[in-house]
Amino acid sequence: MHTTLPGGYHLLVVYNITKYRVLENFFLYGLVFAAGIVLLLGVLGGLLVRRTLLSKVHDINQAASAIMQGNFSHRLPAYGGENELNTLVETENRMLDQIEYLIDGIRNVSNAIAHDLRTPLAELRSRLEELSLIRPGPEQTFAEIDSAMADVDRVIAIFNALLRLAEIDTGTRRSGFIEVDVANIASEVAEFYQPVAELQGRVLSFVSSGPLALAGDPLLLAQAIGNLIDNALKYAQENGTITVVASRHPDGGGRDRRVGRRTRHPRRRKI
Secondary structure: OEEEEOOOEEEEOOOOOHHHHHHHHHHHHHHHHHHHHHHHHHHHHHHHHHHHHHHHHHHHHHHHHHHHOOOOOOOOOOOOOOOHHHHHHHHHHHHHHHHHHHHHHHHHHHHHHHHHHHHHHHHHHHHHHHHHHHOOOHHHHHHHHHHHHHHHHHHHHHHHHHHHHHHHHHOOOHHHOEEEEHHHHHHHHHHHHHHHHHHOOOEEEEEEOOOOEEEEOHHHHHHHHHHHHHHHHHHOOOOOEEEEEEEEOOOOOOEEEEEEEEOOOOOEEEO
């Protein structure tokens, strides 16, 4: 530092800062070295995270490919810990569970359609084939045509029931449920089938523990109970006893509609 003093004198003050220059350079070099280390660790960490993420994505892709090929029981691999990827995997697995449930339902519906339509269509074809072969008189021909129309009506009724079930699944018909007494419906259906049972030499009885009220579709309930009784009439032994039981489930959470088949043996079987 230079200063001019009165009288023509000059004041010059000097301090050696070389050691501070060395310290400054050391600090700068250290800063650059630390930045390089941080950058290197960041790159290595990014590559490691990318590799781990790509490995998980690869596993998910393989699982998705297996599902696309028809293996609906396959699920996306789950990983430990709580993060966004695991949350997404859990959500997708729940969605796959629902899809598998719906597909099983469609498969069961298809089997039910094939089972319910096979009998009336077989009877219809048999009548038409018999008419084509023997070519009876007009009176018998018209009688067979009436029977064929009855078979067609049965097929239409089955399709209408399927449409009602589809409406229930979508919620459009469920809003129209009414309060019904299941015991009363079962009693009426059993009474309807009693003449058929008498013609076959079987005893059809009904037992109820009292009124069983619930919200539902009376037509579908009557058809379901009728299917049970019809199966019992088909497969029960001669001179057997068929018992329709309408009772509340022991835990009180539901109703149990069962059709029992009893023969001369002491053992009783339920279907």
